[in-house]
Amino acid sequence: MAIDLVSRKDWGARAPRGSYTTLTSTKGVKVHYTGGRVEPAIVDDHAKCVAVVKSIQSFHMDGNGWLDIGYSMVACPHRKVFVGRGPGHLPAANGPGLNSGHYAVLGLVGNSGLVQPPDGMLYGILDAIAYLRDTGGAGTEIKGHRDGYSTDCPGAALYAWVQKGAPSPGGEPPTGPGPESHPVFSGRLLKYPPVLRGDDVRTWQAQMEKRGFTLDVDGAYGPGSREVCRTFQREQGLGVDGIVGKLTWDAAWEAPLA
Incomplete structure (x- = not known):
């Protein structure tokens, strides 16, 4: 499948403080939001998305005392998907006793500022879910963080989308048009350097x-x-x-x- 992954190296992730707990299968995925303010300017500047993800990791490690960022994957407005703990690893963001049931995917919206997820972010969440199903044994459930845990997360807008069944924006296929429309993205990021x-x-x-x-x-x-x-x-x-x-x-x- 095609997914625009931002590797931990590419977003400058800190190394985890210890070893992850292995997770080979789950019921599915729980969708999250940041719970704080997200500046709308991230929509126009992907570098700001990177800065937000790095700040979340620092808060989780230095504030919560976790071994790493708590999310499995993070989706930004540019349909890029950041690798957090990644597939096959127990997340920490779902709540005590709930992390082994679902992977955790964060959409970079908050409770103020950017609160309405752009289509690119919704596609990114769907890309992350498909990736976790393909590579991490994620089941078919798509839930909100508040399902089973007392929290406002993932916010009104994202939760309403989850309750509708997490549809693709506009009813389009989440992985984009097929080969009849144009060549399908190979999944390899084209960048320089090196050539x-x-x-x-x-x-x-x-x-x-x-x-x-x-x-x-x-x-x-x-x-x-x-x-x-x-x-x-x-x-x-x-x-x-x-x-x-x-x-x-x-x-x-x-x-x-x-």
Whole structure:
């Protein structure tokens, strides 16, 4: 399956203080929100999403005394999914006695500021759930944190979405359009440095050339491709990081031509 993963290394995660408890299967996933204020500016700047995730990890480790961030995965407005504790590891965010029943997926919305999850975040949560099912033995249940634990989490907006069955925004497939619409994202992030080479790079470059950008369609993702990517991301209102993830890949075919 395609998912735009942000590895622990890429978001600058601190090393856990100890060993995780192994978790081989669960009933499903519980959805969370931050419980605090989330600045709406994160929608326009993915770097701010990274900063929020790092601050949550620090609070969990230094404030709660946990061995690591408490969530399994974290979804941001740019349809990027941060690896928290990851699949196969017991989370800590669901509450005492409840962590072995469900993985914990956080959507970066709060109780003030950004409270309504953008479509990209909902897709990211769905991507995280599918990933945990594929790689971590997650069951089919999708619950809110408040289901079984006394809390307002995941907030009114996210919980209403969960109660509806966590539908894809607009009724579209959560993994994006199929091969009939455009080439499916391979799941590999295209970024530089170092120079990445492959058919997926060439496919993306050829599409960007069709959109009017000037670049070498040589299958090598270097500084020139990165600058084209950044320019395109600015034009489309995406997080400007110069990395072709799923959101940027899909937009290359789906965004209207200027």
